[in-house]
Amino acid sequence: MKGTEKRMIEITKIPIFVEEVSVFTLPNHEYYKEKINEIVKIEENKSIHKFSTVPDKEDNVKANRSAWDSHFRYPVINELTTDIRNVIHQSIKQDNYDAPVLSTINAWVNWYKKEQFAEFHHHGCHVACVYFVDVEKTNANFLFSNKDIYRLIKREGDKTVTNDRKEVIAKDGTVIFFSGNTYHGVLPNYTDNLRVTFACNFAVNYNSERKDY
Numbered sequence: 001m002k003g004t005e006k007r008m009i010e011i012t013k014i015p016i017f018v019e020e021v022s023v024f025t026l027p028n029h030e031y032y033k034e035k036i037n038e039i040v041k042i043e044e045n046k047s048i049h050k051f052s053t054v055p056d057k058e059d060n061v062k063a064n065r066s067a068w069d070s071h072f073r074y075p076v077i078n079e080l081t082t083d084i085r086n087v088i089h090q091s092i093k094q095d096n097y098d099a100p101v102l103s104t105i106n107a108w109v110n111w112y113k114k115e116q117f118a119e120f121h122h123h124g125c126h127v128a129c130v131y132f133v134d135v136e137k138t139n140a141n142f143l144f145s146n147k148d149i150y151r152l153i154k155r156e157g158d159k160t161v162t163n164d165r166k167e168v169i170a171k172d173g174t175v176i177f178f179s180g181n182t183y184h185g186v187l188p189n190y191t192d193n194l195r196v197t198f199a200c201n202f203a204v205n206y207n208s209e210r211k212d213y
């Protein structure tokens with residue numbers, strides 16, 4: 001239409017999607033922190049213990065981790081995963097989601113040494129969860145990304161302004177859980193301190209009652 005380049009047209013904004021993540025403080029944090037640190041020590045000293053579940057294949061975590069199925073390998077990881085699952089289930093009931101049964105798919109321990117990080121990735125499950133065991137002594141913060149590729153970027157002076165990343169300043173002893181297809185990553189650890197986290201994935205099941213046969 002003629003004249004739109006000169007006329008001031010009123011433009012309104014409508015928010016379309018709002019993502020939320022949930023956070024809680026884990027009871028028994030000190031107990032689990034001690035046990036997880038023991039696991040890291042065992043996995044790091046495999047030559048002495050002749051035992052390690054650290055994988056040899058490359059993945060998104062450019063750091064160190066125990067096996068994906070650590071809940072089958074370490075009883076305490078199974079106990080921790082059950083505790084976390086119970087809290088998530090409580091949240092599901094409070095929010096009235098239709099998710100009657102949660103089952104654990106994976107559970108593992110991550111530890112980041114100097115200059116280690118995690119690329120943006122997602123877990124491809126219904127609910128993903130990260131427990132910040134010992135992170136406050138490093139600057140390696142947790143990031144969420146909405147992974148949009150085609151978008152307009154605002155410039156303010158020599159800065160770019162985007163809202164496609166959200167940095168989380170996590171507290172030790174807290175657990176964050178979110179939709180399992182949400183992209184996230186970890187900034188490089190530039191300190192000499194170890195950054196330790198635990199992660200687990202859950203799937204939602206709809207079990208039908210077994211009949212008599």
Ligand SMILES: [Fe+2]
Pocket residue numbers: 121122123184199
């Ligand atoms: Fe992850």
